Amino acid sequence: MLLGLVTVVVLAATGVWNPFPAMWEWVGTRKPISEPDVVWQQRIGGTPKSVTIAGDTVVVEQRTRVEARSLATGAQLWERKADWAAVAGGDRDPVVAVGKLLVKGYELLDPATGAVRRRDDDAVAVWTYRNMLLDARCVEATDCTLSAWDPRGTAPLWTAFLPGVTSGLFADNPNLLGTRRLTALRIDAGVAGPEPAPPLLGFPVDGRVHVVDTASGRVVQNLEPGRDERLAVVGGRLLRITAVSRDGSCQYTVSARDAATGEEVWRRAGVNVRTADSVGCVQREDPQGARNVLIGVAPDGREAVLDGYDGRGLLVTAEGERLLAVDDRYALVRAADKQSIVGRQFGVDRARWTRPASDRAGGALTPYAAVLTGEKPNRLIALDPRTGRELVVLRSSANALAVGSGGMVIGEGREIGYVRFGTGTGTGVPPASRPDGTVAPAPGGGDRAPGAQDSCGPKRELCADG
Numbered sequence: 001m002l003l004g005l006v007t008v009v010v011l012a013a014t015g016v017w018n019p020f021p022a023m024w025e026w027v028g029t030r031k032p033i034s035e036p037d038v039v040w041q042q043r044i045g046g047t048p049k050s051v052t053i054a055g056d057t058v059v060v061e062q063r064t065r066v067e068a069r070s071l072a073t074g075a076q077l078w079e080r081k082a083d084w085a086a087v088a089g090g091d092r093d094p095v096v097a098v099g100k101l102l103v104k105g106y107e108l109l110d111p112a113t114g115a116v117r118r119r120d121d122d123a124v125a126v127w128t129y130r131n132m133l134l135d136a137r138c139v140e141a142t143d144c145t146l147s148a149w150d151p152r153g154t155a156p157l158w159t160a161f162l163p164g165v166t167s168g169l170f171a172d173n174p175n176l177l178g179t180r181r182l183t184a185l186r187i188d189a190g191v192a193g194p195e196p197a198p199p200l201l202g203f204p205v206d207g208r209v210h211v212v213d214t215a216s217g218r219v220v221q222n223l224e225p226g227r228d229e230r231l232a233v234v235g236g237r238l239l240r241i242t243a244v245s246r247d248g249s250c251q252y253t254v255s256a257r258d259a260a261t262g263e264e265v266w267r268r269a270g271v272n273v274r275t276a277d278s279v280g281c282v283q284r285e286d287p288q289g290a291r292n293v294l295i296g297v298a299p300d301g302r303e304a305v306l307d308g309y310d311g312r313g314l315l316v317t318a319e320g321e322r323l324l325a326v327d328d329r330y331a332l333v334r335a336a337d338k339q340s341i342v343g344r345q346f347g348v349d350r351a352r353w354t355r356p357a358s359d360r361a362g363g364a365l366t367p368y369a370a371v372l373t374g375e376k377p378n379r380l381i382a383l384d385p386r387t388g389r390e391l392v393v394l395r396s397s398a399n400a401l402a403v404g405s406g407g408m409v410i411g412e413g414r415e416i417g418y419v420r421f422g423t424g425t426g427t428g429v430p431p432a433s434r435p436d437g438t439v440a441p442a443p444g445g446g447d448r449a450p451g452a453q454d455s456c457g458p459k460r461e462l463c464a465d466g
Helices: 002-014 020-028
Strands: 040-043 050-054 057-061 065-070 076-081 084-088 095-099 106-109 116-120 123-128 133-140 143-149 158-162 200-205 208-213 219-223 229-234 237-246 249-257 264-269 293-297 303-307 313-316 322-326 330-334 340-345 353-356 362-365 370-374 379-383 390-395 399-403 407-412 415-420
Touching (some): 050 084, 050 399, 057 415, 158 219, 229 293
Antiparallel strands (some): 040 415, 050 057, 065 076, 106 116, 143 158, 229 237, 237 249, 249 264, 399 407
16 A cells, blocks of 8 residues: 555656546535535535524524625625624514624624624623514623614613623523423524514523513513422413422423413413423423423323413324424424324314324424425425425435525535525425325415414514514
8 A cells, every 4th residue: 555655646746647636626526415406505614503594695603703695696795703693683684793702792794795783892692583682781790781672773672670691691692591492303403593582581690580571671570489490481471380209200380470460370280391300300491392382291191282371282292193393383293103294283173284204304393484304315305384385305414504485505514505495396295195194285386485474473473573
């Protein structure tokens, strides 16, 4: 081997034969990350931390920088050094908040040009939503102010006093007391992009919970959980979750209270909301769910979806079924046979659609599409969550990074690409013609995903931005 290497080096040095340019060209050749091919594919400087579709741009957050690319062509529009980045606003008014770790302040950038729209020099933490941006600044450790901004506004919508947020709350979107989403392999946790601000937010400060009304900025509750309690804010209600060890298992009780009056509005006993581990029933996690709903496990082992506002049971799975994803209107359920995924709509008795899938398939719900992954063979699929209509079907081992109204961004390593909905469809069995008795989807037309208004939530709280 050494003799052969020396021979190749000598031949290359004398100009007789040089294989190295061809080898380098082969190594640097970009292979398509999906079939059918994406609209565009670009190699970025490093593995992305997050990718978000912001209007007509794609914002890519990396370890020490953030960049924006054209949604139409993938061409780089601008690049900035930053330790963190987060997108606020909707399709018409997006902005990009950027900052440095352990350094106060942030900048709001225009995603199309990178121009600074607003600069802050004092904030220690930022929370980004579809209809607003929140920041917190502290004069002292126990003297902090929370401010709400329109994504492109220049004056605060409201301000509220909080007795300290510096402990563990810094940079972009530090955890608040809400729900914990179901996750799936090959689907990024932020694939849906920024969500509208919920009616109430729960800020953990020094062992207490401060509940803030996002419409007015009023602090409606300031309380300390009991020894066996965990507090969460879901669907405009303050949940007090109690877990007590009895007969070798954890016994749960969920009590929902009106945040303004403190009165109990609903109670559920015996529903495991997965906040505790098996050792002493210590609750270390938020309940599972999304937006205004939470997920629990009934005493018979079946999973249930509850409305956080009024406690109604929105869905109870059959024996052997398992929830893959939920939002305010839909659920993706793995069937008991582990050979299919079922699309369910809350308030509708029967399944909306059923699609064959392996037992390792994953799923996620976004305002514009339901995303499914498959293995052996590798697939990425986007569907209309109401009808099951295929928006795009890709042969790919890439990850789903971001979903927008017209398509989605996928990525593998340093390669990212954009695929439009309506391309590469029709590779699956048409649901209406399946002979196996599965539920056919309702008729649907067009190739675009359903509009964001189709996922406004039961009280239309998710469409406050119009």
